[in-house]
Amino acid sequence: MGALAHYLESEGLPTTQISLIRLHTEKIQPPRALWVPFELGRPLGAPNAPEFQTRVLMAALRLLDASAGPVIEDFDQDPPEGGRDATAWACPLPLPQSQEGDRLTEAFLAEIDQLSTWYNLALRERGRTTVGTSRMEPRGIGAFLAGFLEGDPPGNPRPEMALPWLIKLATEDLKAYYQEAVTAQPGRCFPTGAELDDWFWDQTVAGRVYTALSRLFSKSEDFETKILGKVLIVPSARAASRK
Numbered sequence: 001m002g003a004l005a006h007y008l009e010s011e012g013l014p015t016t017q018i019s020l021i022r023l024h025t026e027k028i029q030p031p032r033a034l035w036v037p038f039e040l041g042r043p044l045g046a047p048n049a050p051e052f053q054t055r056v057l058m059a060a061l062r063l064l065d066a067s068a069g070p071v072i073e074d075f076d077q078d079p080p081e082g083g084r085d086a087t088a089w090a091c092p093l094p095l096p097q098s099q100e101g102d103r104l105t106e107a108f109l110a111e112i113d114q115l116s117t118w119y120n121l122a123l124r125e126r127g128r129t130t131v132g133t134s135r136m137e138p139r140g141i142g143a144f145l146a147g148f149l150e151g152d153p154p155g156n157p158r159p160e161m162a163l164p165w166l167i168k169l170a171t172e173d174l175k176a177y178y179q180e181a182v183t184a185q186p187g188r189c190f191p192t193g194a195e196l197d198d199w200f201w202d203q204t205v206a207g208r209v210y211t212a213l214s215r216l217f218s219k220s221e222d223f224e225t226k227i228l229g230k231v232l233i234v235p236s237a238r239a240a241s242r243k
Helices: 002-010 022-028 050-065 104-126 138-149 163-182 193-203 205-217 223-232 236-241
Strands: 017-019 032-035 071-074
Touching: 002 017, 002 022, 017 022, 017 050, 022 032, 022 071, 032 050, 050 071, 104 138, 104 163, 104 205, 138 163, 138 205, 163 193, 163 205, 163 223, 193 205, 205 223
Parallel strands: 017 032, 032 071
Antiparallel strands: none
């Protein structure tokens, strides 16, 4: 956005922006930027907190009063905890962990099926989804990913794309499916990104599957597959904690 701001300003259009990563903004030096101390993905702070979000927007717009830049101003207010409801987020849909002797694939597919009702509710109520870049259905993604762990690697359903990058899209799609489903539950459904990550990696079979895939692919002799396993499926902080 900072680079685009430079171009727009050169055409005579004043710009202002909200920055989530101050270092990047300092390097790019856009004409006007408001740095906010919020987590990535939440440039306006907490969801469902319109008064607070308005304060953030107005602070960014006030920077247009500056005739010259670069100007970087810090927003010094923390967002309200969880928007309208400040109670701690807890998932009222505890997913059953696979029992001793259960096959991981069976538990994985059962978990995906269990979440389908909540995902469909989220889709109806929100009218949008971030799931779909792989062009595969969630259960199909589950079977596709599980095939690698069972020693029976599936074929590439999208031959126009390199298999490692299709796997990356598939894992992102399925993670989004899980997160959209769990946040459709009634009650307080405004968890932070950290809370969602903790739930996905620590309480789901999918988190176990992703960890196993990461370890498997990181041993590949194919360079792209090895990179996929080392850094693109499991976040580095999570991977380090599971060694």
